Amino acid sequence: MRGDDAETHLRDAGMSGYLTLSVNGPFDLALCLKVSSSFSPEKAEPPRTFRCAVRIDGFPLLMEVRQPNKKEPILEITGSSSRHDKDLKNLAHWMLFGDLDLKPFYRLARGHPELSPIIERLHGLKPFRPPSLFEMAVTAITEQQISLAAAYRIRLRLIETFGNRIEDLWAFPAPERLARASIEEIMKCGLSYRKATYVSGIAGKITDGSLDLDLLKGMGDDDARSFIMDLRGFGRWSADYILIRGLGRMDCVPADDLGIQTIVGKHLGKGSRLSSEGVQKALGPFKPYRGLAAFYLLAHSRLHTEKK
């Protein structure tokens, strides 16, 4: 689908080598990191570089991405192994939304009384995509019904029990690892019996080859949504959540989402929480960037609201 449009330069063989990746500008990595860490219950300072333990061909490795000049959408990528340079670069491109062009969204939102000041303050902001759709799917399950903070703690236990440690980070568990874990072991991380069976089920299907979540990347929004909803444990909310966060479909919004209903109501409604239909209607003017518009509202509220 996406070509190898950016030039790769391996500046140096070995440890000090890095790859360069040109992404669609405007892009402000420091701002993205700031917003990303504002969504985490941890109250640490935002990191200065993007660091993530990822898995390539099942092999865990550390990815580090820097943006030397905030005005230039050119990134430097380092991996803990140079064996998979090409894949590492493709993955960084995926995770950091190298293909996303914010300019049409900015043109659409410019002049809007609520969005206009927000896009100015958040110029160059893109979300991050998780490294794999399996991780995204499990994340969606953990976040069903309970608070994000509770889900975060549960996910941490899953990762520390079944994942792979690289330096100070953890690569998310491979599907094969969760597939061979017992329901009881998964439940020990804090998932309900039902949720543990959902996680086990999807991990098992991926492991035995009967499910390939990467097929979603080639589907239209509606087909992808139906595909996800056919999986046990994934309803409408989870499907839309995976579409916007995991696949980066910028027009998708989980309109049943409590957080979305609140934030959209606050900025585009009368101040109070909206219904699912109300959310769709209020975001209408931002089509085909309704999900991105909602993300900007959320990011703005996280960044510019006091954390107690």
Next chain:
DNA sequence: TACCAGGTAAAAA
């Protein structure tokens, strides 16, 4: 201490 938090499938009506 209760109650709610970025839902879902299964049971009951």
Next chain:
DNA sequence: TTTTTACATGGT
């Protein structure tokens, strides 16, 4: 067919 219910943890 539509409406209720059980469920996990963490913050307030």
